[in-house]
Amino acid sequence: MEFINDHLLSLILFLPTIAALIMLFLPSGETKLLRWFAFATSLIPFVLTLVLWNNFDPNATGFQFEEKYVWYEAINSSFHLGVDGISLSMVLLTTFLTPLAILASFSVTDRVKPYMMLFLFLETGMLGVFMALDLLIFFVFWEIGLVPMYFLINQWGSANRDYASLKFMIYTMGGSLGLLLAVQMLGVLFGTYDLLALYERWNSLTADSVLLGMSVGTVKTIAFWAFAIAFAVKVPLWPFHTWLPDAHTEAPTAGSMILAGVLLKLGAYGFIRLVLPLYPLEAKIFAGVLAVLAVGAIVFGAFGSFGQTDFKRLVAYSSVNHMGFVVLGIAAAGLAAGTADAHIAMSGAVLQMFNHGLSAAGMFFLVGVIYERTHTRNLNDFGGLFPLVPIYGGILIFTSMASLGLPGLNGFVSEFMVVRGAYPVLTIYTVIAMLGLLFTGAYILKGIKSVLHGPMNEHWAHGEHKLTEINTRELFVIVPLMALMLILGIWPAWLLEVINKAVVALF
Numbered sequence: 001m002e003f004i005n006d007h008l009l010s011l012i013l014f015l016p017t018i019a020a021l022i023m024l025f026l027p028s029g030e031t032k033l034l035r036w037f038a039f040a041t042s043l044i045p046f047v048l049t050l051v052l053w054n055n056f057d058p059n060a061t062g063f064q065f066e067e068k069y070v071w072y073e074a075i076n077s078s079f080h081l082g083v084d085g086i087s088l089s090m091v092l093l094t095t096f097l098t099p100l101a102i103l104a105s106f107s108v109t110d111r112v113k114p115y116m117m118l119f120l121f122l123e124t125g126m127l128g129v130f131m132a133l134d135l136l137i138f139f140v141f142w143e144i145g146l147v148p149m150y151f152l153i154n155q156w157g158s159a160n161r162d163y164a165s166l167k168f169m170i171y172t173m174g175g176s177l178g179l180l181l182a183v184q185m186l187g188v189l190f191g192t193y194d195l196l197a198l199y200e201r202w203n204s205l206t207a208d209s210v211l212l213g214m215s216v217g218t219v220k221t222i223a224f225w226a227f228a229i230a231f232a233v234k235v236p237l238w239p240f241h242t243w244l245p246d247a248h249t250e251a252p253t254a255g256s257m258i259l260a261g262v263l264l265k266l267g268a269y270g271f272i273r274l275v276l277p278l279y280p281l282e283a284k285i286f287a288g289v290l291a292v293l294a295v296g297a298i299v300f301g302a303f304g305s306f307g308q309t310d311f312k313r314l315v316a317y318s319s320v321n322h323m324g325f326v327v328l329g330i331a332a333a334g335l336a337a338g339t340a341d342a343h344i345a346m347s348g349a350v351l352q353m354f355n356h357g358l359s360a361a362g363m364f365f366l367v368g369v370i371y372e373r374t375h376t377r378n379l380n381d382f383g384g385l386f387p388l389v390p391i392y393g394g395i396l397i398f399t400s401m402a403s404l405g406l407p408g409l410n411g412f413v414s415e416f417m418v419v420r421g422a423y424p425v426l427t428i429y430t431v432i433a434m435l436g437l438l439f440t441g442a443y444i445l446k447g448i449k450s451v452l453h454g455p456m457n458e459h460w461a462h463g464e465h466k467l468t469e470i471n472t473r474e475l476f477v478i479v480p481l482m483a484l485m486l487i488l489g490i491w492p493a494w495l496l497e498v499i500n501k502a503v504v505a506l507f
Helices: 002-006 008-023 031-055 085-107 112-131 135-144 146-156 161-190 195-203 216-234 243-250 253-278 280-285 287-306 311-335 340-374 390-404 410-422 427-452 472-490 493-506
Strands: 064-072 077-083
Touching: 008 031, 008 064, 008 077, 008 085, 008 112, 031 085, 031 112, 064 135, 077 085, 077 112, 077 135, 085 112, 085 253, 085 340, 085 472, 085 493, 112 135, 112 146, 112 253, 135 146, 135 161, 135 195, 135 253, 146 161, 146 253, 161 195, 161 216, 161 243, 195 253, 216 253, 216 280, 243 253, 243 311, 253 280, 253 311, 253 340, 253 493, 280 287, 280 311, 287 311, 287 427, 311 340, 311 410, 311 427, 340 390, 340 410, 340 472, 340 493, 390 410, 390 427, 390 472, 410 427, 410 472
Parallel strands: none
Antiparallel strands: 064 077
């Protein structure tokens, strides 16, 4: 038991990879065994995360459960892991969504072994980003997460998968180039990649210091934008968002669940963990620019979503819209660091990351459920399906309302906090963002109306095309998501307490 407590983060991080490597030796033809093995082993990190959550002290400052091992001694880089309230909430989201995504993949029959292995490798990549306290380790895991998602889209995606997977890879790697150079620069300047040491040394430099033949301000500005653009592409912020609808539309259902549920959060997490603490002055100076991009994502994401006839693309553009609120909260926190408004906005942003992970994963799963039955995502091909699939219809309305931000469900709490924190600081931007919020209602209601209401499309009522109700396995995927959406809408304090104490300590 002591070993588990001492190495809890390493176990959560590497157990999915160990499980994937064990799967290599399982027979490829035994698809049932492979599915259940992947699902069962993905539950172990979730159980260990609950142990982590139970033993986490929200009142303690700094990082907990730290592990540090020599990794690359020549350049003073160590394998340093640790969690605070912000990263703990993201670890919980990742380990919660991965088993559900694997369970959602039980209908996949093509090359099940590599499919399941890629999901488990992907989980390790995502968890590593949230746990890393060394910049080089952070970057390694940041890039590792790209590879499994590329292959999941490229090999198991829809008709246009080659284009979508290549675009996803090029965009993200292009953005990461500046991140790598800035990470290298910090390592060369300070002789360490350890994040806690960098926080201290980077911000202790005086204004008249000279680095690399330039003033500290110039170097910090260049490094700030190198980090910010890499994370903006990943979020994705407008106008760096165009890879997202393509990747979502072509990805398999479970791939979309993880892409929206967790992978987009890596960019926002990068802003919170690296950009604001390392560049507080630059974050304050350029908060207006970040806010413009955030408001662009909110408004144009909502307009783009409203204009779609493909159900999956509609949900994909809604992710751009919802993640815009996260970055608006981050921009407000950067501008008003240390104030109560900043703490409210930042806590709201982190909670919005968690909430969007639940509602977006749920929405993409529900799109997948109806696509598996009808083999179309065109909203014009549906219509009036509520009498045929009343349980599915009720679940779709519930999940859509959570995404919409209906009071009593999770989306309302986080969006309200972001708006409340940002309004006194970035008033005009927040007012314009409300236009996007208005259209959020429009595109969500459009989706519900097109699928469930209006005259019934008789094509789905009879014969071989008769629509079947959501099945038991699919209910096991969506019901835990719905339960958390409701719990967080009624009683968000259990998660907010952990997040808020970390936010106050960090900013």
